[in-house]
Amino acid sequence: MGMMKLFRIRGGVHPQGRxxxxxxxxxxxxxxxxxxxxxxxxxxxxxxxxxxxxxDLVLKGQVxxxxxxxxxxxxxxPTSGTVVGLGRYTAPHPSGLPGRTITIRPxxxxxxADLPSPMDPFECEPGVIAxxxxxxxxxxxxxxxxxxxxxxxxxxxxxxxxxxxxxxxxEPYLTCDDRLMREHPDEIVDGVRIMAHALGVxxxxxxxxxxxxxxxxxxxxxxxxxxxxxxxxVPARYPMGSEKHLTQTxxxxxxPARGLTAxxxxxxxxxxxxxxxxxxxxxxxxxxxxxVTVSGEGISNPGNFRTPIGTPVRHLIDHAGGLRGEPARLLxxxxxxxQPLADMKAPIVKGTNGILALADLPPTVAQNPCIRxxxxxxxxxxxxxxxxxxxxxxxxxxxxxTHLGLMDCIGCGSCAYVCPSSxxxxxxxxxxxxxxxxxxxxxxxxxxxxxLAEARTERMERVQREKREAMAQRKAAQTRTxxxxxxxxxxxxxxxxxx
Amino acid sequence: xxxxxxxxxxxYLKQSPSVTAIMGLVMVALAxxxxxxxxxxxxxAINLFVVTVxxxxxxxxxxxxxxxxxxxxxxxxxxxxxxxxxxxxxxxxWAPWWVGVMGSFFAIVLAKQVFGGLGQNLFNPAMVARVxxxxxxxxxxxxxxxxxxxxxxxxxxxxxxLAITFGFGVSGVDxxxxxxxLGHIKxxxxxxxxxxxxxxxxxxxxxxxxxxxxxxxxxxSAPLLILGGMLLLGMRIITWHIPLAMMGTIAIMAGLFNVxxxxxxxxxxxxxxxxxxxxxxxxxxxxxxxxPSSPLGKIVFGVGCGALAxxxxxxxxxPEGIAFAVLIMNAATPLIDRYIKxxxxxxxxxxxxxxxxxxxx
Ligand code: SF4
Ligand code: SF4
Numbered sequence: 118m119g120m121m122k123l124f125r126i127r128g129g130v131h132p133q134g135r136x137x138x139x140x141x142x143x144x145x146x147x148x149x150x151x152x153x154x155x156x157x158x159x160x161x162x163x164x165x166x167x168x169x170x171x172x173d174l175v176l177k178g179q180v181x182x183x184x185x186x187x188x189x190x191x192x193x194x195p196t197s198g199t200v201v202g203l204g205r206y207t208a209p210h211p212s213g214l215p216g217r218t219i220t221i222r223p224x225x226x227x228x229x230a231d232l233p234s235p236m237d238p239f240e241c242e243p244g245v246i247a248x249x250x251x252x253x254x255x256x257x258x259x260x261x262x263x264x265x266x267x268x269x270x271x272x273x274x275x276x277x278x279x280x281x282x283x284x285x286x287x288e289p290y291l292t293c294d295d296r297l298m299r300e301h302p303d304e305i306v307d308g309v310r311i312m313a314h315a316l317g318v319x320x321x322x323x324x325x326x327x328x329x330x331x332x333x334x335x336x337x338x339x340x341x342x343x344x345x346x347x348x349x350x351v352p353a354r355y356p357m358g359s360e361k362h363l364t365q366t367x368x369x370x371x372x373p374a375r376g377l378t379a380x381x382x383x384x385x386x387x388x389x390x391x392x393x394x395x396x397x398x399x400x401x402x403x404x405x406x407x408x409v410t411v412s413g414e415g416i417s418n419p420g421n422f423r424t425p426i427g428t429p430v431r432h433l434i435d436h437a438g439g440l441r442g443e444p445a446r447l448l449x450x451x452x453x454x455x456q457p458l459a460d461m462k463a464p465i466v467k468g469t470n471g472i473l474a475l476a477d478l479p480p481t482v483a484q485n486p487c488i489r490x491x492x493x494x495x496x497x498x499x500x501x502x503x504x505x506x507x508x509x510x511x512x513x514x515x516x517x518x519t520h521l522g523l524m525d526c527i528g529c530g531s532c533a534y535v536c537p538s539s540x541x542x543x544x545x546x547x548x549x550x551x552x553x554x555x556x557x558x559x560x561x562x563x564x565x566x567x568x569l570a571e572a573r574t575e576r577m578e579r580v581q582r583e584k585r586e587a588m589a590q591r592k593a594a595q596t597r598t599x600x601x602x603x604x605x606x607x608x609x610x611x612x613x614x615x616x
Numbered sequence: 617x618x619x620x621x622x623x624x625x626x627x628y629l630k631q632s633p634s635v636t637a638i639m640g641l642v643m644v645a646l647a648x649x650x651x652x653x654x655x656x657x658x659x660x661a662i663n664l665f666v667v668t669v670x671x672x673x674x675x676x677x678x679x680x681x682x683x684x685x686x687x688x689x690x691x692x693x694x695x696x697x698x699x700x701x702x703x704x705x706x707x708x709x710w711a712p713w714w715v716g717v718m719g720s721f722f723a724i725v726l727a728k729q730v731f732g733g734l735g736q737n738l739f740n741p742a743m744v745a746r747v748x749x750x751x752x753x754x755x756x757x758x759x760x761x762x763x764x765x766x767x768x769x770x771x772x773x774x775x776x777x778l779a780i781t782f783g784f785g786v787s788g789v790d791x792x793x794x795x796x797x798l799g800h801i802k803x804x805x806x807x808x809x810x811x812x813x814x815x816x817x818x819x820x821x822x823x824x825x826x827x828x829x830x831x832x833x834x835x836x837s838a839p840l841l842i843l844g845g846m847l848l849l850g851m852r853i854i855t856w857h858i859p860l861a862m863m864g865t866i867a868i869m870a871g872l873f874n875v876x877x878x879x880x881x882x883x884x885x886x887x888x889x890x891x892x893x894x895x896x897x898x899x900x901x902x903x904x905x906x907x908p909s910s911p912l913g914k915i916v917f918g919v920g921c922g923a924l925a926x927x928x929x930x931x932x933x934x935p936e937g938i939a940f941a942v943l944i945m946n947a948a949t950p951l952i953d954r955y956i957k958x959x960x961x962x963x964x965x966x967x968x969x970x971x972x973x974x975x976x977x
Binding site: 127130132133135211289361370371372373374375376380381446448452453454455456457473475478479484485486487488489490491492494495497498499500501502504505522525528530533534535536537538539541542543544545546547548 | 624625626627628629630631632633634635637638689693695733734735736855904905906907908909910911953957958959960961962963967969970971972
């Protein structure tokens with residue numbers, strides 16, 4: 118157990134945990150569904166591109182889509198079977214809009230492909246580990262789904278001193294990380310050490326909220342002989358799991374606005390990611406399944422399930438005993454920052470940490486006007502003034518909202534959680550952020566067009582000017598009997614520039 | 617008016633007292649001092665309280681009705697009742713009924729609804745009403761009586777109470793008309809008497825602490841008001857910033873001048889325990905709508921309220937300055953909120969991203 122000095126973060130709230138619904142349910146496997154729908158965009162960055170076609174037979178762990186560009190991740194077949202579709206399918210996104218998806222009909226054999234050979238991580242160059250992680254399609258499994266290899270490569274650009282492993286799991290209801298830490302502490306510790314090696318850091322802090330004593334104990338036991346690892350209990354206070362706030366709690370430094378924690382020497386990875394990294398490095402296994410918490414008052418038998426990527430939500434819910442009546446809301450992720458799920462057809466993806474069926478919902482429209490109680494100001498972990506931002510947005514004054522720091526808002530919902538008038542503050546902020554991003558994109562495009570047009574005009578003008586000058590010089594040469602040498606030189610220089 | 621923002625956005629879990637619950641809690645916190653006021657000043661105080669609170673609510677409903685706004689949730693949110701309640705606390709307990717009615721009208725109609733209703737008003741409604749009343753009806757507003765606790769011999773009975781408040785019938789009560797502490801000191805100081813002599817002649821410190829002195833209906837019992845204030849702090853309805861800054865400033869200024877010239881400047885205890893100081897610091901200046909939203913802004917606001925209140929009490933024309941001080945600082949609140957904001961995470965106070973130097977290789 119660690120005994121670090123912890124630093125206080127501003128704001129935050131103490132939501133009811135509601136974790137007991139699923140915290141004592143061991144991780145169970147989910148049987149394969151009839152069809153797996155594996156989206157090509159499961160990560161931040163560019164979507165992957167399919168390298169299989171309809172009718173192809175695929176083996177478990179085989180690459181079915183490759184990453185595109187610097188920030189992307191490949192996708193692998195979660196089991197063996199036949200590719201039966203390659204097209205658009207309902208994505209796990211609030212819009213429910215379809216995204217490019219590979220559909221596989223499992224053959225039931227669950228036969229592995231030839232996997233990359235196991236590595237001894239501590240014998241390899243750090244870069245080799247990052248490469249393996251990239252090839253294994255690993256992304257941040259805490260929800261953000263940022264390609265992990267990119268984050269494991271930060272040691273090359275930044276002076277890093279600490280690897281923080283995020284086991285805070287501060288969202289209510291979610292218990293998948295808790296279960297993983299309790300059931301697989303040795304594997305996590307191994308994965309964490311591999312990551313530290315890849316990053317070239319000597320100091321590792323695994324941070325777990327105080328409401329998970331069993332996880333803390335298991336990790337402490339598993340890491341007792343590893344002097345570089347410290348298991349640190351952190352206060353159970355939302356949003357402790359926010360990367361930058363967790364870093365501040367442990368290190369005492371704020372990450373510069375819009376910057377990376379790496380700028381202050383820290384890289385943060387999630388516990389489940391650490392486990393996936395270990396599987397990839399030690400056994401060559403790509404990321405093809407994950408543990409998902411299925412919970413909420415609307416689920417008959419809440420629990421934690423190791424689920425193949427691409428499993429439809431409905432299949433998973435059926436496996437958890439089905440719905441108990443019509444839920445007020447289905448969510449992907451936790452109740453604070455999770456997204457409403459439009460359709461139970463949508464598949465589980467690499468970043469899905471929870472499926473919640475909530476029996477009742479707080480009001481979604483304002484119950485009273487803002488009474489300027491400033492509860493939101495006190496709750497905001499980012500030092501913003503939500504009441505003023507929302508007032509500006511209500512007047513469609515996006516410039517003022519931006520000036521007030523809208524783009525520094527992490528969307529954690531602490532403000533709306535405490536608002537006595539139930540003003541849907543986060544809805545306002547999402548609306549405005551979307552609008553501003555769109556506006557910026559349009560402006561960018563406009564500027565680009567303008568720049569190109571100006572460049573063109575300038576080029577034309579220069580050509581014209583040069584023609585005129587050349588003409589004038591020719592005239593001058595005709596009238597003069599003998600041009601001076603230096604002038605000729607100048608002519609030539611002029612010629613060179615326009616060439 | 618407003619654009620429909622809804623899209624999506626959590627959280628899907630929520631926990632906070634509703635607006636009505638907040639108003640209710642403030643009333644609970646006010647209850648001990650109010651009940652004590654009833655006990656001290658008897659039936660006339662009870663009548664005045666009921667009339668004031670009821671008319672505040674009726675004014676709210678009336679305005680909504682006249683302007684064709686929906687009655688709900690506004691009339692159910694408890695804010696009008698609370699405004700009436702706070703106003704009643706600051707009135708002389710034997711004031712006639714129409715003082716309460718007019719006060720409620722000023723508070724609800726002029727100070728609140730004209731600005732657009734709950735959350736929109738710039739000035740504290742109860743204080744607006746108190747100041748208008750004080751200026752318009754100085755006689756009624758400075759007519760204080762020595763306490764005649766309920767049930768005491770000579771205290772007004774129920775019918776006497778009606779007679780005093782509503783002016784019909786004849787009350788057989790001989791009230792000892794009296795000035796409030798601060799009023800008395802001010803008058804005597806004007807006649808060359810030292811404050812402590814004036815104070816000692818008329819009151820006892822103990823009486824002042826326990827509220828057995830003439831004064832406004834709900835302002836005289838400092839311990840019960842502090843108890844209520846503690847409840848608000850404990851329930852996180854208010855934060856410590858304004859009460860502490862305001863009372864601290866009053867205490868420091870009073871202490872300082874008292875050291876410089878002990879004959880003319882009452883000491884800090886007199887200022888802290890008399891008049892509207894405690895009620896003002898915990899219940900009036902902390903009004904959510906009309907005080908700044910950032911912690912530092914609240915401190916600035918509290919210091920301003922305390923300093924102005926002391927200045928007005930000491931050198932101004934009125935013995936009591938809390939209401940004026942709060943109103944002046946209310947006017948400054950938009951300015952305070954504009955210039956004093958919390959520091960944004962990861963940025964300097966100027967809004968620039970933090971820089972540590974080094975970092976990137
Ligand atoms: S959602 Fe944004 S404004 Fe609200 S508390 Fe979180 S960071 Fe602050
Ligand atoms: S919490 Fe709600 S009511 Fe209170 S100031 Fe913020 S937005 Fe207004």
